[in-house]
Amino acid sequence: MSRRINLWANIDWITVMVYLLMIIIGWVSIYSAVYNDDHQSIFDTSQRYGKQLIWMIAALLVGAAVLMTDNKFFFFFAYPFYTFTIFLLIAVLFLGTEVNASQSWFNFAGIQIQPAEFAKLATALALAQYLSTTKRKIHDVRNLLTAGVIIFLPVLFILLQPDVGSSLVFFAFILVLYREGLSGYVLFLMILFGVLSVLALLMNEINMLALLVGTSFVSYFAVSGKFKVAFKAILIFFFCVIIVLLFFRLFSPDTVLDVQLIIGATGGSLILLLLALLYRRNNAAMLAGLLIAAILYTYSVDYVFDNVLMPHQKSRINIVLGFDDDPLGQSYNINQSKIAIGSGGLAGKGFLQGTQTKFNFVPEQSTDFIFCTIGEEWGFAGSLMLHALFIFLLFRLIYLAERQRSHFARIYGYSVIAVFFFHIVINIGMTIGVVPVIGIPLPFISYGGSSLWAFTIMLFIFLKLDAGRMGSLR
Amino acid sequence: MKDRYSNRQYIIGAIFLLPVMFFIVKLFFLQVIDPSYKLSASSNVLRNVTQYPSRGLIYDRNGELLVLNQPVYDLMVVPGQLAPFDTAEFAQILEIDKDYIDSEIRKAREYSMFRSSVFLKQISSLTYAVLQEKLYKFPGFYVQPRTLRNYPRDIAAHVLGYVGEVNRRIITEKPDYSQGDYIGITGVENTYEEELRGEKGVNVFLVDVHNRIMGSYQDGRFDAPAVVGNNITLSIDAVIQEYGEKLMQNKIGSIVAIEPATGEIISLVSAPSYHPELLVGRARTRNFSQLAGDTLNPLFNRALMAHYPAGSAFKVINGLIALQEGIVDEYTDYICPGHYTVGRLTVRCRYHSSPKALSGAVQVSCNTYFCHIFRNLLDHPKYGSVTNGFNVWADHVRSFGLGERLDGDFPNELRGNVPLASYYDRFYGENRWRSLQLVSLAIGQGELSVTPIQMANMTAAIANRGYYFTPHILKSIENAEIDKAFREKTMTSIDSVWFEPVIEGMFRAVNGPDGGTARLAEVRGLDICGKTGTAENPHGDDHSVFIGFAPRDNPQIAIAVYAENAGWGSTMAAPIASLIIEKYLTGSVSRKWLEDRILSADFINRVIAVSDEQEN
């Protein structure tokens, strides 16, 4: 029995308290978001808030069950569970129910299960299992590749559903690899190219080119601190661009300006690269190379978008980026969302007093746009509190992860942290209009059983591993 | 546990803090600094009023307006904003009863307390004017401007089609439509829905507790203006369309007129028709079921969907095929004893001078001649078998656009029927059929069936001496190009050199000398070429058929007329076509007596005009 007592004593109750606080905030927000005069009781199970309560109780039971489970179980069942989840992801393509043009749900006796939610958990476990086994060095390309396959195999099937939002979440695992020793440059490049992909579609080509060139020189200057060299490089670069433009003016004046500029910029960068290699300035060479890669990548994104994608795929990406032509489409949603949050003011309108979310101006207000209700009814004060709570949770989890003695627990912990972080940033960023609309839920707050369960299980497995950290496993 | 990389926890922490700090700053601006997001009083609410776009206007080929929009108003209700109000006064203004008010508000409550529902659709401008002044007494109600279609000319109902509200099925199939949106259901309204519909917009208004609009929220920062639909110009000539519909009064049938040089449809009449305004607005459902129940089936577009035998008019195609295949030349003649008899089979012909070569045979519509050449074609040894000979024939026929949908810009077109060899194989057994069994095809009867638009298109191909443009109804479109496919020639399989003898026959059929079948169609100076037909109708009196074009050189119009149960082609269809051609080419009609005779003919009520011609 002493082990059992030990367990309860070793659990990080602070995290558990934060968790409880969050799901209650979520529940109350859902109540307020879909409040209905005819169903005033928050326990009314015909309404979403009543249903959410059932999900919450079930989630607590599942969480408790996770805490009772032996630590070894997670370790040994990581791979089988991962395999099973992949199987489910494939099965849902054929047997799932279609919701919003996406084949991503299983319907079991009225209960809807979304395998993609559990794929995050399975991937976290499998990644932790893989990376923690026998001193695998992440610098070994083969190990890195295998880790990449573990992370991106589910993405493949989730994209087929297609559920772009859920599949993007898996990029968060790069952060875990970084913590385990992946080069900082790779992390930087991943972030850079992610941002570029979105910008390439958002911005017009010439601005994009200017931005790329500008950042490259500024960052070169920042890295090397050599103003003269950077200045010379700028001169050489623009000299090349102008030569190319003149050449076109003389021989082929009809060529599209964009094409001229791409050729000019790529040519200029190539010459810089050659010069840098010749004079053995490695910093400069790297930057010139990066510049070329960035230009080509940016334009290939555009090219793929314009020429390779099917119309329906394009329109889906357009919707994701908020380019929907329909004025009542996504940009409308973001406007409504901003009005709701903005109208909250410093202190908010008060519980159940929000008009914007009440009047159904905001879409998906109990799921993806739940933050609107909080922002409108609790104002900036409420937003600040929620952000503080999230940051507290993330930092607390980092603290817990760092005190683990087993690699498995630490890697798993960071996976949980990274997934939470990604969800929080994308979801809130979307509601305040700084991130494209990607429909993923706000952890513990948004309405929905699948996501609540998945987040709860992820968190509680980590808490359980943490509670058992003294009886070290490897 | 410390390891080499444990310092990275701080970098990761920084990565977490960065966006969160950014969000907090952004939220601070959004919620605290920026005054524009704050509402002046908590009781003020925002109201999103959808801006419905006006559908594009529709013009005829001469710029005459065929379809425009009239304003109407939907009264909307937001149950959550309702306050007690004087229901008696409200009911009196709107001419509704209290039960209606109660039941509609109940329905709206069930839908949503806070989202607006339509309370009363399509209030007239007059009622709206009265209501608007008193709207402040009725919080929770507001008015949503809409438009309805309006038809300055009472014509072309089948061509234009009608508009209706989207139903649940359309909303699930086409996600960019939502409850209450209009969509073109038939005709041009349907084909060019994408161009005509425009884009919805939204206005966000501040509304005070007294249901008064206090103005645009934040100077319209969140408004999206509606985009008006594109106007389109049809190739229809309103004058000719109207005249055609008038001539077809009290008749069942169809007229299709095409400009051969472009494939543009000048007129497309299906009789009986209906008044287009019957299918507008609140009365649509009731009128629709009434029209749908009519035994004469006025909703049925006969021009595109009625299957008729081609009739004698089809002989010209058989003549062209025989020339092309070298079965006859223009001088080959056959003696006609007044009938074509082989064994027990007899195809009767009427009396005419004999023998006839191709032009003459077309002129007098000699059955004997066409039975000979059709059988000679199928039985020609160079094909090896009747089946092969038949396939050669059928391929030529299909090259005139028969037996397949023309796929212009009209929905619900039917394909007609050019039989396949396999059909006869099933019927008689493989290779067990002979040309004699198919001989009715020689005179346009048998298994061959066509739609009026296919016949008109076939006539255009003859007028063009061997090619046609896909018949279409769109002439131009605002801000867009018309389908390129409409500008591409489709060649028939007949070389242009073979058309002259056939056209000579069609010319003589109308203009003489000595006894053509369509003399009633003659207009001096217009050089009309034509061919009558009588399509045998197993269900009753034969259908009167005429195809023709004019002038002979550089044709401006090709036309096909079907008048059901009207007997000989020469008595009804030919004069109708002739009057339309004359009106189109000269702008007026010189033969009042003929016009009167056609107008007074009534095949619906069985009062048939006296006819002294007995020709085919």
Ligand SMILES: [Zn+2]
């Ligand atoms: Zn004869």
